Structure formats: C-alpha cells, structure tokens
Amino acid sequence: MTPAIQIRQVHKRFGAVQALAGIDLEVAPGEFFGLLGPNGAGKTTLINILAGLARADSGSVRIMGHDVIADYRESRRALGVVPQELVFDPFFSVRETLHLQSGYFGLRHNDAWIDEVMHHLDLTGKADANMRSLSGGMKRRVLVAQALVHKPPVIVLDEPTAGVDVELRQGLWEFVRGLNRDGHTIVLTTHYLEEAETLCARIAMLKQGRIVALDTTNNLVNRLDNLYLKLRIAGAALPAALAARVRDSHDPVHTLCLRSYAEVEGVLAQVREAGARIEELELLQPDLEDVFVQIMNREERREVGAEALLPSSRLAIPGSPQR
Amino acid sequence: MSGFGTLLYKELLRFWKVAFQTVAAPVLTTLLYLLIFSHVMQGQARVYDAVPYSAFLVPGLVMMAVLQNAFANSSSSLIQSKITGNIIFMLLPPLSYWDFFAAYVLASVVRGVVVGVGVLLVSLGFVGLSFEHPLWIIAFAVAGSAILGTMGLIAGIWAEKFDQVAAFQGFVIMPLTFLSGVFYSIHSLPAFWQGLSRFNPFFYMIDGFRYGFFGVSDINPVLSLGIAGASLLLLTAVTLALLKRGYKLRH
Numbered sequence: 001m002t003p004a005i006q007i008r009q010v011h012k013r014f015g016a017v018q019a020l021a022g023i024d025l026e027v028a029p030g031e032f033f034g035l036l037g038p039n040g041a042g043k044t045t046l047i048n049i050l051a052g053l054a055r056a057d058s059g060s061v062r063i064m065g066h067d068v069i070a071d072y073r074e075s076r077r078a079l080g081v082v083p084q085e086l087v088f089d090p091f092f093s094v095r096e097t098l099h100l101q102s103g104y105f106g107l108r109h110n111d112a113w114i115d116e117v118m119h120h121l122d123l124t125g126k127a128d129a130n131m132r133s134l135s136g137g138m139k140r141r142v143l144v145a146q147a148l149v150h151k152p153p154v155i156v157l158d159e160p161t162a163g164v165d166v167e168l169r170q171g172l173w174e175f176v177r178g179l180n181r182d183g184h185t186i187v188l189t190t191h192y193l194e195e196a197e198t199l200c201a202r203i204a205m206l207k208q209g210r211i212v213a214l215d216t217t218n219n220l221v222n223r224l225d226n227l228y229l230k231l232r233i234a235g236a237a238l239p240a241a242l243a244a245r246v247r248d249s250h251d252p253v254h255t256l257c258l259r260s261y262a263e264v265e266g267v268l269a270q271v272r273e274a275g276a277r278i279e280e281l282e283l284l285q286p287d288l289e290d291v292f293v294q295i296m297n298r299e300e301r302r303e304v305g306a307e308a309l310l311p312s313s314r315l316a317i318p319g320s321p322q323r
Numbered sequence: 324m325s326g327f328g329t330l331l332y333k334e335l336l337r338f339w340k341v342a343f344q345t346v347a348a349p350v351l352t353t354l355l356y357l358l359i360f361s362h363v364m365q366g367q368a369r370v371y372d373a374v375p376y377s378a379f380l381v382p383g384l385v386m387m388a389v390l391q392n393a394f395a396n397s398s399s400s401l402i403q404s405k406i407t408g409n410i411i412f413m414l415l416p417p418l419s420y421w422d423f424f425a426a427y428v429l430a431s432v433v434r435g436v437v438v439g440v441g442v443l444l445v446s447l448g449f450v451g452l453s454f455e456h457p458l459w460i461i462a463f464a465v466a467g468s469a470i471l472g473t474m475g476l477i478a479g480i481w482a483e484k485f486d487q488v489a490a491f492q493g494f495v496i497m498p499l500t501f502l503s504g505v506f507y508s509i510h511s512l513p514a515f516w517q518g519l520s521r522f523n524p525f526f527y528m529i530d531g532f533r534y535g536f537f538g539v540s541d542i543n544p545v546l547s548l549g550i551a552g553a554s555l556l557l558l559t560a561v562t563l564a565l566l567k568r569g570y571k572l573r574h
Contacts (some may be wrong), residue, residue: 014574054574055416073417081415087408091337097412103329104416146412 002065004029004154005050010044010059012209014186018047021209027187027202029153032180032218034200035189036292041206043189047158051081063154077105084158086139086187088131094118094142097126098149098184101220105150117145120175137168144172154185161190173181175197197221205295213295217288223296225288226295229256229267232280239274242267255284327422330413334430338396345434350441353388357381370508373541378453381446383505386467388442390525393435393460393468394475394496394565401479402488405572414573423484424476424559431472436464447497452536459544460535461537464553467528471496480565480572499525509541516566524554530566 012020020042026159027033035043048054049061052068052075061068064067066075089097098118102110118124120222121141126134130144140160147155157176161169168177173195180186190196196203203220213220231255238246243269248255256267264283324332338345349552361377370379403411413423445450454460478491503525509517521525527534534540566572 024486041467048574051415052573055569073419076415076417079415081409083412085408089342089404089407089409089412099415100329100333101412103324103332104326104413104418106324106326106329106417108324125381150416235498 001029003027003062004031005187006060006062006065006262007050008060008254008323010046010049010056012049012057017128018209020049020056022239023206023209023211025204025211025214027154027185029064030179030180030183030197031090031200032186033188034196034203035206036189036193036196036203037189037206038296039209042209043206044158045209046206047081047156047187047189048295050131050156051079077150077297078153079148080152080155081161082143082147082157082190083293086136086143087260088112088134088139088142090132093128094134094145097131097142101146102149105148110149113151114145114149117148120235121145123169137164140164140165140168141172144175147180153186154182155179156187159191161186161192161195164242170193178315179322187233193289193292203288205292207296209301212299213291221286221288225274226257226259226286227261228284228286229258229264229281230254230258230282230284231278233271233276234279236274238276239270241270325422326416326418327426328419330422330426332488334396334400334426335433336438338398338434340359346395346441347439349388349392349438350445353384353442354440356384357449361450364506369510371537374537374539377450379533379537380506381443381450381452381475382536383529385439385442385446386529386532387500387505389439389464389468390436390471391496392438393429393431393471394478394492396431396434396497397472397475398434398478398482398491399475399490400430401427401476401489402482403506405483406485407507410572420563423566424563427474428469428534431475432465434466435468435471436488439468445509453535453538455538456535458535459533459548462548463528463532463544463551466548467525467532470524470528470551470555470558473562475564477558477565480562480570483571502526503519503529504541505529524550527551 003026005025007023007025010020010023011018011115014165023042023046023255033048037043047053048062049056050068055069063075066074066078072301090112092100095114095118097253098114102114105168114164115124118127121144123138123141123145131139144157144160156175160172165171176186178201183223188196188200200217202216203213204211215223232252233250238249238254245256247253258267262293357377357380361380362379365376370376377475401410404413427454474496478488480486482491502520503523505518509520509526512520527547527550530540530542531544531551534547
C-alpha cells in the first residue's frame with residue numbers, strides 16, 4: 001500500500017543551524033500519528049517541507065505517493081495543513097475565506113461541503129462575521145475548516161490546541177477523531193503529551209533534527225517498566241537507604257521509583273522500621289511524559305559523551321528557527 | 324473557478340472592499356495636483372504649441388495615477404500577506420507560479436486602470452481634452468500598469484517589512500514618475516536632463532500615453548510601446564524566476 005507520507009533522508013539547514021539532519025519516516029494511510037519534540041526540534045520545519053512551504057536541501061518527500069516538488073499539484077491536493085500560528089486575512093468574512101480557499105484548489109460547487117464543515121466546527125453562526133472580529137479560538141476553528149475545504153486524505157495539525165480553552169480542545173479532538181475514523185490520516189504535533197498519549201497510535205520523537213524514538217504509543221509507554229510509589233509520611237524522615245530511589249520529594253510527600261511491584265513490600269518495611277507512619281499511598285504507572293523526559297535526557301547524555309570524545313564536533317545546536 | 328481565477332478575484336475584492344482608500348483617495352489627490360499645477364504653471368511652462376498646459380497636464384497625471392496605483396496594489400497586498408502570515412493560504416494550494424504572477428499583475432492592471440479612468444472622468448469636468456488615438460491610450464495604460472504591477476510584485480517578494488516597500492516606492496517609483504515628464508515636456512529641459520530622461524522607461528510610457536490624446540509626442544509612439552513592452556518582458560522574466568525559486572516565499 002502507498003504510504004500516506006513517505007519521508008526519505010530529508011536534510012534542511014538554515015544558515016549555521018542544521019534544522020533537520022536526515023529524517024526517515026513513513027506514515028500509513030488511516031494512522032493517527034504524533035510528532036513530538038521540544039521547541040526547535042524541527043517539527044514545524046518538517047511539516048513545512050511536507051506542505052511545500054519550505055524546501056528540503058536533500059532527500060525526498062511524498063504525500064500519497066506524490067513527490068512534493070515534482071508532483072506538487074497532486075501532493076498539495078492530498079494534504080491539509082492547520083498551521084501553528086493564528087493567521088487570517090482581515091479583508092474577508094469566514095464564508096469568503098472558505099470560498100476562496102476552496103477556489104484556490106480549483107473546486108466548483110463546493111458550498112454543501114463548506115456548510116457542513118462550518119456546521120461541524122460550530123462556525124455557522126459566524127459565517128458572515130469578519131475574520132478580525134473573531135476570538136482566538138474561533139480563528140483556530142476557521143484554520144481547521146480551511147485545511148479541510150478540499151477534503152484532503154492527509155491532515156497535519158501543528159500544535160492546534162496551543163492557547164485554546166478546554167471546551168474547544170475537547171470539541172476539536174472529537175472532530176479530528178471523527179475524521180480519522182472516516183479514513184483520514186492524521187499527523188499531530190503538540191506539547192500536551194497527555195493528548196498525544198490518548199490520541200496517537202504511533203509516535204515519533206524529534207530532537208535537534210533527528211528522530212530519537214519511533215514506536216507505537218503502547219510500546220513507548222511500556223518501555224519504562226518501572227513504576228512510582230507516592231508516599232505521604234509522618235513521624236520520621238524518609239530513611240537514607242531510600243535516597244537513591246527518590247524521583248521527587250516535597251516533604252512529607254515523596255515519590256520513589258521502583259523496578260517492580262515485588263519491591264513495594266520491602267520499601268514500605270524500610271519506612272516503617274525508620275519509625276515513620278504512612279498516611280497516604282499511591283502507585284503510579286509511568287506515562288508518555290516520563291518516557292519523553294527520559295528519551296530527551298538520554299540524548300543529552302549521549303551528546304555530551306560524544307563531544308567529550310570528539311572535541312571538534314558540533315552536535316548540539318540549540319534554538320533552530322520555528323518557521 | 325480555477326485557482327488562478329480565484330486568486331484574481333480575491334485580489335480584486337481586496338482593493339474593492341477598501342475602494343474609498345484605494346480608488347477615491349488617489350483620484351482626489353490627482354485632482355488636487357491638476358488644480359494647483361495648472362493654476363500655477365499656466366503660461367509658465369512651454370509645451371506643445373497647440374495644446375494648453377492644463378490639457379497637457381491631464382494625461383500625465385492620469386498615467387501617474389495608473390502607475391502608482393498599479394504598483395501600490397501588488398506590493399501592498401503581498402507584503403501584508405507576508406507580514407500577517409496569511410500568504411500560506413496561497414502557498415498551500417496547488418497554484419503554479421504562473422497563476423500567482425498573472426493574478427497579482429492583472430489585479431494591479433485593473434486597479435491602475437480604474438483609478439486612471441476615475442481621474443480622467445473627473446478632470447473632464449475642468450479641462451477639455453481630445454482623444455486622437457484611443458487604442459494607443461489603452462495600450463499604454465495597460466502596458467504601464469502591467470510594468471508597475473510587476474515591479475510591485477518584485478518589491479513585495481523582496482521586502483520583509485512595510486518600510487522596505489515604502490523605501491522602494493519613495494526612492495525608485497516616485498523619482499522615476501516625477502522625472503518622466505508628467506508635469507513638463509522634456510524639450511523644455513536643458514540638454515543634459517533631456518538626455519538623462521531618455522533612460523527612464525516611465526518617460527516613454529507617459530509620452531506614448533499622451534500621444535493617444537493629442538496625436539503629438541516627443542518620441543515615436545511605436546518606439547515607446549516597444550520600449551515599454553521590452554521592459555515588461557524583462558521584469559516578467561525576473562519575477563517568474565523569483566517565484567519559481569520560491570525566493571523569500573518558500574524557504
């Protein structure tokens with residue numbers, strides 16, 4: 001089957017900054033895929049290359065089998081992008097904006113679909129309002145609607161929930177899930193790892209222009225087989241023997257890291273023997289955020305190590321541009 | 324509608340929605356030039372023998388309005404889209420660089436011609452004019468506005484800030500227009516300035532345009548139209564090359 005997105009050895013440099021250093025990635029049709037990484041990791045640059053807003057220095061990108069340079073008309077028809085920044089054209093109303101966007105794709109008689117998209121995104125009441133008069137959340141919905149006017153099979157959402165209130169966020173995810181159920185391939189970037197964990201079936205983590213993890217969300221979360229024991233104690237301090245296990249400590253609440261359930265007994269016994277009383281207890285499973293933090297830290301250590309070996313190499317280049 | 328048709332429609336709608344600023348205001352400004360200059364200069368400036376100064380002035384002012392508004396249309400539309408970021412709405416769809424070029428330049432031609440017609444109609448209330456060769460009038464208006472629309476596109480592509488477009492307008496477009504013979508016949512100039520004027524492509528546009536009204540000109544209008552056409556071709560080639568490369572638009 002033709003991949004929805006196929007990225008091969010994509011490199012991109014902005015001046016001295018290596019924004020993307022050899023990305024290989026395939027997303028299958030119908031996937032709900034997450035692209036995670038800290039600011040400056042290259043997520044937006046990669047999306048811009050998919051969309052033709054930026055050009056790769058080398059490597060190739062195909063959307064539904066169409067090369068984004070040689071076959072740009074077909075690849076752009078297959079792709080809908082919701083940009084990160086809240087952009088709009090102040091000259092036009094919501095309906096005009098959507099009509100124009102539809103027209104740019106050469107579509108005629110698209111009114112029924114435009115009305116449907118506006119209805120699903122709760123924009124019907126604002127159809128004739130000027131874009132300037134809309135709230136941030138409403139503008140965000142219009143951007144989503146614009147990305148959908150041409151019914152693209154592949155939809156990319158670049159941090160669509162940044163600065164969006166809870167209600168809209170829920171509604172937006174419900175809508176995007178529906179699109180995915182209808183067979184659309186969804187690629188999502190977000191800083192809310194909880195969202196990524198619940199929505200995405202597969203995740204790539206980017207750091208400094210490289211993919212540092214690529215797996216199903218389940219496998220990523222299960223990668224950490226440890227668990228956390230959160231204790232609230234009284235009567236005595238946490239025994240020194242447990243210091244090595246402390247992940248987080250806000251006296252009298254301590255979070256300890258365990259390798260397995262079998263260790264719970266022993267730890268509790270140590271606390272008791274030290275003369276402390278357990279007032280509250282909670283066992284926590286690691287979530288995507290823990291995995292993310294661990295992977296990003298591991299990469300950091302690896303770079304420090306490499307730099308120590310090769311003092312002249314330049315690996316860590318912070319702050320690559322966002323657009 | 325095709326992608327090109329939609330982009331053209333959007334560009335027309337954009338200036339038409341603010342027509343008070345993009346059409347009415349330039350007509351009024353040009354009318355003020357006409358009233359003040361014809362009052363001050365009547366009898367002072369030496370132009371064609373059979374043509375009174377105020378009549379001589381009108382085609383120059385009309386053409387000046389056509390040129391300036393054609394430039395303003397494409398340059399301001401593009402720089403606004405770049406700065407506000409909504410340029411991506413036009414970069415994401417499958418529009419070719421030809422579509423992009425043709426839509427912006429044609430919209431500029433329309434804006435230039437609409438303002439020019441407005442200035443002309445209002446001027447006719449004050450000054451009597453002849454229309455010796457209407458086809459030449461149309462040909463030079465279209466060629467001139469297309470040239471300036473293309474220059475506006477180049478300025479909009481190149482600029483990253485509003486003041487860079489303003490600088491382009493102030494330091495390139497304004498001097499070339501004012502020194503092109505809008506207010507005078509170059510025969511009234513000293514030899515040096517007369518010679519220099521011949522290197523200004525705007526001079527040929529205005530001279531040829533004026534020929535359409537009076538049937539007299541400093542330069543043979545066929546040559547003037549040839550020079551205007553060659554300038555347009557050169558600028559078109561430059562602009563298309565920039566758009567094809569995605570210069571400052573697709574990074």
